[in-house]
Amino acid sequence: MNNTVTISIRQICGAHTYTRADAAPLYKKIEDxxxxxxxxxxxxxxxxxxxxxxxxxxxxxxxMHPRVDDAAKRISMRNVSRHDKALLLEIYDYRSKLERKQAAQKKKKSLASPADVVRDVSDKK
Incomplete structure (x- = not known):
């Protein structure tokens, strides 16, 4: 069984908890x-x-993009306010839906239709 290391957002990021750049030290610490x-x-x-x-x-x-296979099972959160818990779930749901939609569009674009691959003999004139 792995050890659990507790990290404090306040200790890692201080009062700077607003931007993506502010989150970089937290992301890196979790990843490491x-x-x-x-x-x-x-x-x-x-x-x-x-x-x-x-x-x-x-x-x-x-x-969303774990570098470690079982990351979702190995990350837990403590003392999360109701607002932030709801926000985390909303962000995850939105990103999941967006990525599924983008994957479907990419797959659709990569599929050739019969019109793309079948040429009529008269097209060669």
């Missing part, structure tokens, strides 16, 4: 711990000052 084989508990300390951009870049990105 996961790659070292540690489980990660993110302590929000009941702060309700986090923004969509910060949450998306610092935390949700680990669930």
């Amino acid at each position: 711990l996961l790659l070292q084989g540690e489980d990660v508990a993110i302590d929000f300390e009941n702060r309700e000052v986090l923004s969509e951009s910060f949450l998306d870049e610092g935390i949700v990105e680990h669930f």
